Each structure stands twice: as C-alpha cells, then as structure tokens.
Amino acid sequence: MALSKNKIQEIRKLHQKKFREELKLFLVEGTKSVSDLLASGLHVREILATESWVTRHSALCGKADITILSRAEMDRISMLTAPQEVIAVVATPHFEVTDINPAQPLLVLDDIRDPGNLGTILRTADWFGVLQVLCSASTVEVTSPKVIQATMGSFTRVKVIYSDLSQYLDSIAGNRRILGTFMSGSHIGDIRFCAGDILIIGNETNGISPEIAMRVTDRVHIPATCHTVSHAESLNASVAAGIAMFCWMG
Amino acid sequence: MALSKNKIQEIRKLHQKKFREELKLFLVEGTKSVSDLLASGLHVREILATESWVTRHSALCGKADITILSRAEMDRISMLTAPQEVIAVVATPHFEVTDINPAQPLLVLDDIRDPGNLGTILRTADWFGVLQVLCSASTVEVTSPKVIQATMGSFTRVKVIYSDLSQYLDSIAGNRRILGTFMSGSHIGDIRFCAGDILIIGNETNGISPEIAMRVTDRVHIPATCHTVSHAESLNASVAAGIAMFCWMG
Structure with a gap:
C-alpha cells in the first residue's frame, strides 16, 4: 500500500518544532528507540515500517497499529541521513x-x-x-x-x-x-x-x-x-x- | 582584495578528508580555536579573516600571514552552518x-x-x-x-x-x-x-x-x-x- 502524499506531508511536518508543538506529536526512529518505546507507557499513535522490519520484529509489535512502507517511502519521511526501517509517531507526554x-x-x-x-x-x-x-x-x-x-x-x-x-x-x-x-x-x-x-x-x-x-x-x-x-x-x-x-x- | 576562484577551490578542498590527507593541511575555524592555535607550536600556513576580525584581534595575529576576506568570501570557504570570521590553514602535525x-x-x-x-x-x-x-x-x-x-x-x-x-x-x-x-x-x-x-x-x-x-x-x-x-x-x-x-x- 503506497502512502498518500498527504500522509507523507503530515509526517514530515513533525520534522519541525512548530508542528511538533502544535500537534503534540513527535517521531521516533530506529529499532532500539522504537523497542524501548513499545516497552514504555508512552502512547504510540502509529508505526511506519518496511515489511522486512515487521517480519523480523513481529514479537515486538504486538497490537501496535503498523503501516507497511517501501524503503523509498521510509527515506522520504525519515529525519536521518541514514534512514531507518521503522519510525513511530508518538503523543508528546506532558509533565508539570x-x-x-x-x-x-x-x-x-x-x-x-x-x-x-x-x-x-x-x-x-x-x-x-x-x-x-x-x-x-x-x-x-x-x-x-x-x-x-x-x-x-x-x-x-x-x-x-x-x-x-x-x-x-x-x-x-x-x-x-x-x-x-x-x-x-x-x-x-x-x-x-x-x-x-x-x-x-x-x-x-x-x-x-x-x-x-x-x-x-x-x-x-x-x-x-x-x-x-x-x-x-x-x-x-x-x-x-x-x-x-x-x-x-x- | 577579492580571493581568486582557484584559491577558494584550494581551500574548499580541505573540507574533504582525501585532500586533507594528500596535502597534509587542515582548517581551523573560529576565534577560540584560532587563538589557541596561534599560542601553540603548530605551523599555521595562512589565516583568512574579515577586516573587522583582524582589527579586533590585532594583538593575537602577530606576524601571521593574513589574507583579508569579505563576509561573503568567508561564507564560501567555511565548513560551518554558522560561518566564523576567521579560518586558519594549518600543517597537520605527524606523531608516531x-x-x-x-x-x-x-x-x-x-x-x-x-x-x-x-x-x-x-x-x-x-x-x-x-x-x-x-x-x-x-x-x-x-x-x-x-x-x-x-x-x-x-x-x-x-x-x-x-x-x-x-x-x-x-x-x-x-x-x-x-x-x-x-x-x-x-x-x-x-x-x-x-x-x-x-x-x-x-x-x-x-x-x-x-x-x-x-x-x-x-x-x-x-x-x-x-x-x-x-x-x-x-x-x-x-x-x-x-x-x-x-x-x-x-
């Protein structure tokens, strides 16, 4: 399933502080960070990953909402120069x-x-x-x-x-x-x-x-x-x- | 005095590891690093700086070979996203x-x-x-x-x-x-x-x-x-x- 242009834009918005603050969402990239995230109490809105990543990490994913993307799509939404195979969209926790x-x-x-x-x-x-x-x-x-x-x-x-x-x-x-x-x-x-x-x-x-x-x-x-x-x-x-x-x- | 295109290219070469190794030269940018450099025994080949920097740091410069550049020229040779007003070309020391x-x-x-x-x-x-x-x-x-x-x-x-x-x-x-x-x-x-x-x-x-x-x-x-x-x-x-x-x- 190809990701719509709109969806890609929505996610890419979170590269910017302004939209992270407005939407109260942020991105988490890479297996180590995402697996710590899934073991935590943080609210994961969505996971975007390649099919190969999901196959290798099925135990990790549990009941998380996962969208399968191609490598090219992952590259487009990644914030890193070396894009990873998994990105999570997470609700920003608020503490006082x-x-x-x-x-x-x-x-x-x-x-x-x-x-x-x-x-x-x-x-x-x-x-x-x-x-x-x-x-x-x-x-x-x-x-x-x-x-x-x-x-x-x-x-x-x-x-x-x-x-x-x-x-x-x-x-x-x-x-x-x-x-x-x-x-x-x-x-x-x-x-x-x-x-x-x-x-x-x-x-x-x-x-x-x-x-x-x-x-x-x-x-x-x-x-x-x-x-x-x-x-x-x-x-x-x-x-x-x-x-x-x-x-x-x- | 405007810097020749050749000269700018020569210096920009030093942004790359390959040329730093070949030419045994490297670049040092910013007042703090350059002042530590001038107080050291390292061999400074050349200093490139804005006129305003040289005026403010005349005591520091001593007998160093200084080329005055415009801000625009400094921006072109800088390696930093926030270019500094001084860059030194330094001979790479070799230790065994x-x-x-x-x-x-x-x-x-x-x-x-x-x-x-x-x-x-x-x-x-x-x-x-x-x-x-x-x-x-x-x-x-x-x-x-x-x-x-x-x-x-x-x-x-x-x-x-x-x-x-x-x-x-x-x-x-x-x-x-x-x-x-x-x-x-x-x-x-x-x-x-x-x-x-x-x-x-x-x-x-x-x-x-x-x-x-x-x-x-x-x-x-x-x-x-x-x-x-x-x-x-x-x-x-x-x-x-x-x-x-x-x-x-x-």
Whole structure:
C-alpha cells in the first residue's frame, strides 16, 4: 500500500518544532528507540515500517497499529541521513512541576542548547537512576529528533519537565540541598551527595545563569589537572553532567 | 582584495578528508580555536579573516600571514552552518608511537567513530592533563572539521597518534598497567589509578574489540544505578571516557 502524499506531508511536518508543538506529536526512529518505546507507557499513535522490519520484529509489535512502507517511502519521511526501517509517531507526554517526586534525585538543566548534549545527559541520567529532569524553558526541546536519537531510548524512562527554574527552586528552598557545577567551588569528589539533592548543570557557554546561581546552596567544581600552563577552558556540558552524576549516584 | 576562484577551490578542498590527507593541511575555524592555535607550536600556513576580525584581534595575529576576506568570501570557504570570521590553514602535525612518553598517562581509543565524541574526548583529556592519545587506524580522523570544533582548542595541546594498537600494547606489555572500560569489571571508583597507566576506551556500539580486550590487564566498569527493571544499556563513549579520566586524574 503506497502512502498518500498527504500522509507523507503530515509526517514530515513533525520534522519541525512548530508542528511538533502544535500537534503534540513527535517521531521516533530506529529499532532500539522504537523497542524501548513499545516497552514504555508512552502512547504510540502509529508505526511506519518496511515489511522486512515487521517480519523480523513481529514479537515486538504486538497490537501496535503498523503501516507497511517501501524503503523509498521510509527515506522520504525519515529525519536521518541514514534512514531507518521503522519510525513511530508518538503523543508528546506532558509533565508539570507537580509531577516531581521530592524524595527522588532531580537534575536541573539551566539552558542546555545543544540537542546532542541534552540527549546524552538524559541517557546518562537514565544510567545513574536520575529519572526526573527539570529544564528551563530555554533548554532545547526534548522531542527534537537529534535529542531523541542521542538518548538511545532513555527518553522513554526519564521524565522531562519544562518550567521556570527560579520559581521551582524558591518553592522548595530550605527543604533540599541545591548543588550546582561551577568553575570554582568544593571538589566534586569530596561532596557526600544525598539522593534527595538537586543538581544543576548550566549552559554550554555561560554555565549557570546568575539568577539560578544565587539559589544554589552548594557550589561544586570538577578540577582540571594542570601539567602545563594552559589547558582546556572547560568541560563539555554532557561530560561535566556525567562526572557529576557519577559522583552523586555512582 | 577579492580571493581568486582557484584559491577558494584550494581551500574548499580541505573540507574533504582525501585532500586533507594528500596535502597534509587542515582548517581551523573560529576565534577560540584560532587563538589557541596561534599560542601553540603548530605551523599555521595562512589565516583568512574579515577586516573587522583582524582589527579586533590585532594583538593575537602577530606576524601571521593574513589574507583579508569579505563576509561573503568567508561564507564560501567555511565548513560551518554558522560561518566564523576567521579560518586558519594549518600543517597537520605527524606523531608516531616513538613520540609516546612512557612516563606520562596515555589514553588509547579503539575505533571511536563519531567526530563529536573524538573531539569531546580530546577536550576532556586536555582538562585532566592526559596529553597523549593513541588511536586505532579506524578511529575518525582528528583533523575532520567536526572533531576540531568539538575539541574547543584542545587539538593544539593533545598529541594524537594513529597506529596499530595491538602492536603498541605488545611492545610495552609487562611494563605498564593496561586498563579498559567494559560492561563488567572492577568498580571504576575503587581503582587506584597511577599516572603511568594506560586507559582504553572502545567503540560506541561494540566497546573494546576482542583483539584489544585480550591485552587489557585490568577490566574496569562504571556501574549503573538500578531503581527500575530497565535502564540505559550503556553510556555515551565520551561520557564514559570523562568519568574514567576523572577517576584516573581528577
């Protein structure tokens, strides 16, 4: 069955943030991500796959609504330079700050802009059992294809909430320790993290913004090892987040 | 002075690996990378910049050979979607295994394929003072534009050697501890690393190859924190490398 032009256009719309937000739908591509998706509680609207993929993954598909496409059709709706044999159309889950469990670890992202970094941070958070992440409104959109791809399926397990960070941090002030990574502060290896802590990671270029920095109770730092006069000015945000989560939860 | 069509073509050739290898030249784009470059011992053949950039960075330029270009010309030779105001043409440095200092820490990369990962790993290595990195021949080329960009200037400080890993590891066997990150092994936080250790990071999908794994003396592991039945299957290679280098050198 050939896919109608209209249908292809409908799906291709979801390559754009504007339509993902308007339609509250996003695309998930590739076997690993789709199989994590089908094992999750997320609402899969539709699966588009080649006949060969469906044959090889019949156990996975269960009662999902599947449309069989040709390779050429898959190539037309794919967002990747190396198109996959399966794409799912998924309803965007919506979480609010009231969904945050105060007894569980919370990672806060203050303006992470690079999709690869956000995806990698969510994958690392999933690895270390940090299953709720609060993002500033300026943080890159989690349903962007590059983010979804970089999470390697972790978008199905980590709850991502977009909200005003200052407002949330003020609402819990005094109850939880709020740690932030900075260019100076206590050696991160010396911190005795508690599961109930909140950890803030800042923007790739500017770090944690002044407005959020003033709400941090404990400044932590990943020290450089200096053999030479000069060295890297900073760590990549997802590497810093990885080291911080390792110290916290590892 | 307008740049000749020939000259533009010459420079654009360096967008391709084939010509970078043939001409032993590569391109470095942006103020941060070019300023690190000019402070390094690397041989800068030529700098191409807008007049406005040169005016703002006259102190930086010193006696470098600078060609002034228009914004439109810069856009034509740029490799980036957001072209910068300065591009340098640089002679590719060449290192061999005989350049490895056996008293210094050595990071070994077994088939890192993603340019962003290689760049990020070199940036992290620079941060932690791991200033020599031995790569398998299959590891992505360090002078690729995406690698250079992701290093954020660290390509000027970290010595990158491409060679046969098995041969090198056999040549030093018995003299240095060879650690590798695996999906099982000693908890990486329990290892007492020495500066003279060798640390191996494997491929993004397959980890350390069997041929190299058999040469590892100490298997180390970054444990996941399991609150739930399922979690991320693995960490991103540059995050795993970051955590390992933090444990080693941090």
